[in-house]
Amino acid sequence: KKSHGKIDFKSLSKRVAAKWKSLPPGEKVIYEDMASDDLARYRHELRNYKKRLEAEKKRAQLRSEGAQQQGIQSSEGPPFTDKNKSVPDCSLSMEAGSSIIKERKHFTAGTLIPSTASATIDTGAVKGGTKVAPIKEEGNPSNYKYATNASTGFDNSSNMKRERKIGQFNFQTNKLYGRDEHMSAIMKAYQKVRLAPSSSEVVVVSGYSGAGKSALVHQARKPVSELGGNFLCGKFDHFRQMEPLSVIIVAFTEFCNMIATKDAEKLRRTRTAIQEKLGSEIAYLANIIPSLCRIVPIPKTETIKESGIGAQNRFKYIFQLFVRAIATSEQPLALFLDDLQWADPLSLDLIESLVTDAESKSLFFMGSYRDNEVNETHPLTAMLHRIDSNNHVNLTKINVGNLTREITNELISDAIQTPPQLTQSLSIAVHRKTSGNVLFILQFLSSICEEEFLFFSSELKQWQWNTEMIESKKIADNAIELMLRKILQLPRHAQCALKLMACLGHYCEEFILSSMSGQSEIGDFECTDIFASLKIAAMEGLVDQMGSNYKFGHDQIQLAAYSLIPENERGNWHLWIGCRVWENKSASPDKALFIVVSQLNKGASRMTDTLQMIQLAGLNLQAAEKSISLGAFVPAEFYLKKGIGLLGQKPWADHYDLYLKLYSSCAEVELCIGNFKEMDVMLDKVFSNATCLDDKIDVYFTLVSALHSQGKMNQSLEVGLAVLSQLGESFPTYSDLKSIIVVEFVKTKQLIKEKTDDDFLTMNALADSHKIAAMRMMLLLAHHSFVTSREIFFLIILRMVQTTINHGICDESAFALASLGSMMGNTFGDYDGAHRFGQISLRLLERTNSKNAISGVHTVVFIFIHPWIAHYRTCLKPLKIAYNEGYRSGNTITAVIAATNIYTISLLCGEELGVMDTM
Secondary structure, eight states: OEETTEEOHHHHHHHHHHHHHHSOHHHHHHHHHHHHHHHHHHHHHHHHHHHHHHHHHHHHHHHHHHHHHHHHHOSSOOSOOTTSOOOOOOOTTOOOOHHHHGGGGGSOGGGOOSOOOOOOOSSOOOSSSSOOOEEEOTTOTTOEEEOOGGGGTOOOOHHHHHHOOTTSOOOOTTOOSSOHHHHHHHHHHHHHHHHOOSSEEEEEEEEOTTSSHHHHHHTTHHHHHHTTOEEEEEEOOGGGTTSTTHHHHHHHHHHHHHHHTSOHHHHHHHHHHHHHHHGGGHHHHHHHOGGGGGTSOOOOOOOOOOOHHHHHHHHHHHHHHHHHHHOOSSSOEEEEEEOGGGOOHHHHHHHHHHHTOTTOOSEEEEEEEEGGGOOTTSHHHHHHHHHHTOTTEEEEEEEEOOOOHHHHHHHHHHHHTOOGGGSHHHHHHHHHHHTTOHHHHHHHHHHHHHTTSEEEETTTTEEEEOHHHHHHSOOOSSHHHHHHHHHTTSOHHHHHHHHHHHHHOSEEOHHHHHTTOEEOOSTTOEESOHHHHHHHHHHTTSEEEETTEEEESSHHHHHHHHHTSOHHHHHHHHHHHHHHHHHTGGGOHHHHHHHHHHHHHHTGGGOOOHHHHHHHHHHHHHHHHHHHHHTOHHHHHHHHHHHHHHHTTOOGGGGHHHHHHHHHHHHHHHHHHTOHHHHHHHHHHHHHHOOSHHHHHHHHHHHHHHHHHTTOHHHHHHHHHHHHHHTTOOOOOSSOHHHHHHHHHHHHHHHHHTOOHHHHHTOOBOOOHHHHHHHHHHHHHHHHHHHHOHHHHHHHHHHHHHHHHHHOBOTTHHHHHHHHHHHHHHTTOOHHHHHHHHHHHHHHHHHHTOHHHHHHHHHHIIIIIGGGTSOGGGGHHHHHHHHHHHHHTTOHHHHHHHHHHHHHHHHHTTOOOOOGGGO
16 A cells, blocks of 8 residues: 555555465465475576676677687678677576576467477577577687587478467377377277177276376367267266266267258258157157257157156166167267266266167267276276176276376477477476376476476577476475466456356356356455456466357366365355356256256355245255156255255244155155165154145155065055055955955956946046055055965956046056956956957057056056967067067066067067067
């Protein structure tokens, strides 16, 4: 602060001290290291400055003597005139003098790319000619030698002059260093998929962070595209692990956008293939990948309501169909997913289902992960073991290590366009400091350039460095420290923009960034134009701009930016971001939901308003329901438990509906994951606090399914029958069930005796909620009891038919009538009656339009009824429908039963056995 031309040092020092105290420890260390390096450099330059003063005097004297001698021996003028007065000392022991350091201004550190620098040389090159500085030989002051550029090993041809950018690293982005063998392995695997697809090809690349795994695989994009393939990529983010399928959606959104801009013929072929494979399920997939509408019209169909394991099975099967459609021998699909160590469980399941799909041979999957972050208990390890043991899959493992000293020297030589024999000293120093880690090399080079230990001399037209200072430089323990130094040199608003983006993860969409422009309540930070701030960071190579979206150049950059936010302030940042994104969610509400919930959850500890916490609990419930619909149970569990935690110990009566949904959904999710102890806790909460039977129905279904999953068949039936009793459908429990079956069968025959086929097809829909719940429970128990208790199965089927006739048609009615037909033929020998009710059940499917029932009905009719009145061959096509619809609806049990009978019947009929999709 200035006062009448004077600086108030006392006030200034107090403010500086207060600012220093507020800095996080990690940032203090960075500043201390920078100050230490600067002090060492300044002391070193002072010593060199004194030496140079003496050297300049000696050189001036020698030049004077040389000029006199040259004038005597030649009619030409002296080689040094007023226009080029002196020749800098370019010896191999060159020190970084201040006069040379000033030349640093001629290059921009922001253009650094993987590189190393050139060694100093004995001759100072002048523009393209052959004559350079005369070098005095000892013992004969009148004898001068004129060195040529050829003697230095430099290629100063006109082509190189045009290509070389003075003072900038010239990294060859199309060249891999030390990875030729790895690249050959990747392309060899792709060629197998392209030329002779007999099995799936999977390549996994492992290595330490910064080793160049991603760069290696991305190098395959161009040759894959040139050979007719479609190259898709995505990157998992540890900040967005609870956002299910986010990376998969990004990758296939890229595919849809890419195909939409291709030629009309390719677009037509892709559209036709998708329509043939998916049919009406296109609508389901479009809910997950909205960009699909750019290449295929979306049909209007009824949504199949499926939850639990069925939802997961359905999702994976439909995605398999999608990949089969778009991955062909003419256009193989290359899918690269980076950082698999952070993949969510559903994404890992989907990847495994795609690469092990025997009917998809034109998918080339590539993945990378950090092996230092993946141990034997990691889910990724288990997945790779299963893939490796699959006979249908060829798994290629590539480990990317650090660069050798020789390869490091090659990289440095190319970067500064200096012969490799002249860059040895710098390469040795850089390799010793970085151990050959590519990311460390790049950042270390950037650092020594910033500190002017490596610089370009415009006077000498060459790179020079100070090996002594480089060797003495303290290198950061990890890449984050290196990145921090670079970020801290940016303008304050650019640093804040990076911090905001780091809170969101590795990449950020335009609509999210747009919502964060403007005044912020975070300290005194104001982001008037976040895009302008990020462009500054992009110029420094910290972020990459992809259209209107941004992503960090490396995970370590993101972590470095995030570490600049003090831990006790991070909650405020996340809270502010979540609120801003939610206010502007209209651009993409589904995508915004997960981002908002993630940010608000991280800032929940800063919430003081009870109403806000209740609202956040509701948002967590929405995110969980969306995750459950995709079969993403681990994220769903996280969201549900977070919502329950936000409610705390508040009485159920205060937020009854929210409590009921959170605990009921969490019990179902725990069942799907297999956490039965946690499930019991959730069930107890519902049973203790729910006020009526209707509110307990869903958790009763969860309990019955859980008991069956644990092999407790009898308990499962007992609980299910007890629930049916509460719903008004009591079943006898004494042992003489056969006589009861006869009685119930006679009763049922009396009810159907006066009904025509049209009467069944024109019945009213079932409206009683308790009867609907009873029909659902009876269907569940029918599946459970078919093997364990055939008598209970028969009684349940008869009761379902009676309920249908007395109260109306529902989705479960078609299965009940088909099973009645099976019973009439196989148990009572009434084959005409069996055929009749088999046909009624098939026609009833058309009326109810229940896709969930198609697989079960077709399985019963064409395994247990139709073979009595027609040839086995006529059953194959309907059973194929049962197989496909079973997987489409998530009913894998009936799908597997159908597939087993398809192969059995084909064998009996002398048909050739093959892959299911070709039969």
